[in-house]
Amino acid sequence: MSDVSASSREIADDGRSRGTRNAEHAHRALGLTDSEYDLIIDKLGREPNAVELSMFSLMWSEHCAYKHSKKLLGQLPTEGPYLLMGPGENAGAVDVGDGLAIAFKVESHNHPSAVEPFQGAATGVGGILRDIFAVGARPIAVLDSLRFGEPTGTRSRYLLEHAVAGIGHYGNSIGVPTVGGEIYFEPAYEQNCLVNAMALGIAPHDRLTRSAATGPGNVLVLFGALTGRDGIGGASVLASAELDEDDADKRPTVQIGDPFAEKKLLECSLELLDEELLVSLQDLGAAGLTSSSSEMASKGGLGLDIHVDRVPLREPGMEPFEIMVSESQERMLCVVEPDKVDAVLAVCEKWETTATAIGEVTDSGHLRVLQHGEVVGDMPVIALVDDCPLYDLEPAKPDEAIYPPAPRALQAADDDPQAILPELLGAPNIASRLPVFEQYDCLVQSRTVRRPDEADAAVLTLPDGSAIAVAIDGSGRRVAADPYRGTVENVFECAANLACVGAEPLGLTNCLNFGNPEKPHVAWQLSESVRGMADACRALDTPVVGGNVSLYNESGGGPIYPTPVVGLVGRLPEAARAGRLGFAHDGDAIAVVRAASPSLAASELSKLRGEPLPDGLPERDPVALRAAIELVRDAVRRGEVRSAHDVAEGGIAVALAEAAVAGGRGATVDLRQVGGATCQSLPLDEQLFGEGPGTFVLSGPREALEALSAPAGVKVTVVGEVGGASLSIAHGGGELSWTLDALREPRARGLADALDDATRLDD
Incomplete structure (x- = not known):
C-alpha cells in the first residue's frame, strides 16, 4: 500500500x-x-x-473518542427507575407507561454550522433524527439550542438566518415538528456559533434496538443514500480543532442533507424492525462507515469484514479510505442473518432505498477493509475503539477575567425601572422567539398540546391521554460566571420549565459545548461544570441517558462561553391539564413561589449595562429548589393553577410581563411581601430584575393559591390579581405601571427586527 x-x-x-x-x-x-x-x-x-x-x-x-472528557463523564448518574436504555447507545430511552418508550438525545453541529450554516444546521437535524430511529423509535419532535454573536453583527445575522432556515428545511420536509428551543446572543459566540439539536421518538418497548454486532457469519447491509466525497473528515475533524481565518476552505467538509431521502430511510428502518428482520442497527454519522462499523464490532466483542468495492458510490474512483471515512448523509448499517438478507433488500426496494450487502460479522476481533478481495486495512477493533488514550485535564481557575464585558446597550437610565422593563422585553435574549418558531412546523403529526410561547416546556400527547413534556436550557453567560453553580442552575431551570406544565423529569440528555480543553482555564470550566451537572442530577434523582461533547469551540477571538446544554424529558398524567404561561382568567389571584433571593449577578440587566461578569454566583439550596419545583408541578397537576411561569432572564418583572402579554390580560401586583425581609432589603432593580432559580409566578383561584402548603425553605405569597389593560407593580417606593401595548410591542419586535435586518442583507 x-x-x-x-x-x-x-x-x-x-x-x-x-x-x-x-x-x-x-x-x-x-x-x-x-x-x-x-x-x-x-x-x-x-x-x-x-x-x-x-x-x-x-x-x-x-469528536469520536471523547479523549479529554470521558474520564469526567463517569461522574454523571446513569441509573433511574424509568431508564430503559442509557449511555452507549445511539439515544437514551425512558419508560412513559402503557408499554411505550421515549427515546431522546441532543447533539452538536457547531463547527459545520460556523462554516456553512444552512447545511450545517440541516444535517445536524438529520443526524439526530437518525440517532432516534436507529434505536427503533419514530421521531416525534425536534428542539434546537442556538447561540450566536450579537445580532447587530453582520456575520451573526447571516448565521442566524441560514441556521434557522436549515433547521426548518429539514424538519418541515421530513414531517417532524420543531416544538421548542432557545436562542441566545453573546459576543463570545461571534466566531463560533453553537447549533445543538435535540430529538425525541416514540416506540413500543419491544421495538427498542441496540447497535452491537452479533452472530459471526451474519451479513452487514448498508442502506440509504449513495456514498460520495461530501463530508469527508467533516464533523469529526471540524469538531476536534479550533476554527480560524481559513474557515471558508473547510466548506467542502460540511455534509449535504436530503430530508426526503431520510424520510424514506426512516420508514424503511422502522418496517425492517417491525418485521423483525434486523439483528442490530446503526446510523452513519461522524466518520461514516469507520465509526459505525467499528463501534458495532466493539459493542459486540466481534470483528467485521467490509468490502469497499461493494459500497454503492455517488462518485466513481473513490479510494478505500474515502469510502470508509465519507460522511455522506442518510445512510444506515445493519446486521442481518443470512437467510433474511433477501427480505431486507425487498423492503428497501419497496421504499426506493438502495441496499447492498457489504460485509460479514466475524469472530476475529479485527476490522478488515477489503477491496476486490485484497486486504487494504486490518486493525484490532479494541485498538481502534477502546484503546484511544484518555487524557487527564490540568484545570486551573484563571487569575483574571477571560471574557470582556459586552458594550453597554441599555438606553434607559440605570435607575429608571419604568423604562428598563420594556427595553428588557425587547432585548435579543428575552424578546419573543415566535419570529423563529413560525418558520418551523410545530403541529405536524398532531401531537402538540402546547405550542412554542404558550408554555415553558413543549407538551406532546400520548395515546392514553397522558403526555410528555420536553425542555432544553443552557445559559452560557451564567456558567461563564460560575461553572459549577451556573451548571446546577441550568439543570434546575430545565426542571422548573417541566414543572410549569406539570411534568416530572424522567431523564436528562446533555451537550457540553466548551473551548480548548488543553488550556487550563477551559479544563477548569469543563471539570466544574460536569461536577455541577452530576450534583444537580442527583439532587433531582434524574439520570443522564446520554449526550454529546463539543470541544475546541474557539478561535483567535477566544473561547465561547462554557455552555452545557441540558434537555429534560418528563411525563404528566393528563395532557388536558398541561400548564400555560399566560394569565388565563380575569379575577384570578397571582402568587409568587420563591425558594431563593434574586441577584443581578450575570443577569441580562447587568449585561445591557455593560458590567463585567462576576466572579461567582450566589449559592442556592438544592433541597429548597427541588421543593419549589415539586410544589408547582403538583399544583399544576391538580388543576389548582391556571398559569405557571418560572422566573428566568429579566427577573420577576419580565416574568409578570410575559404572563400578561401571553394571556392578553393585565395584572395588579404588590411585591412588598415577596420573599420576606431579605428580599425587601435588596435595591429595587434587583427586586424587579434580579435572576436565579427557584422563583415562579402562578395564577388561579384565590382559595387554591392561599391553600398551597409551602415546604421548608420555600415561601408562597399571594401578591395580586389578574385583570385590566395594564401591568401595575407596587413596591416599597411606590408603584410602576405599563399598558399591555407598551409591553407587547418591544417583546414582539426585538428578535423580529434582527431577522428583518438579516433578510435585508441578502436583498
Missing part, C-alpha cells in the same frame, strides 16, 4: 500547517500527536497504511 496520498492528508486540514505537510508527518496533518502515532504502531505491531491511518485519525479524534 502506498504512503498517505495528498487527498488523505487534506482530510484533516486545520489550516495551521498548510503547505508544510509531507508523508513523514502525515499523522500530524490528520490531527494525531507523535505519541498517539507511536501508540498506533505499538497496537498494530507495524506502521499503519493510508486507510488505517485515516481511520485511526477519526476514531481517535476528540
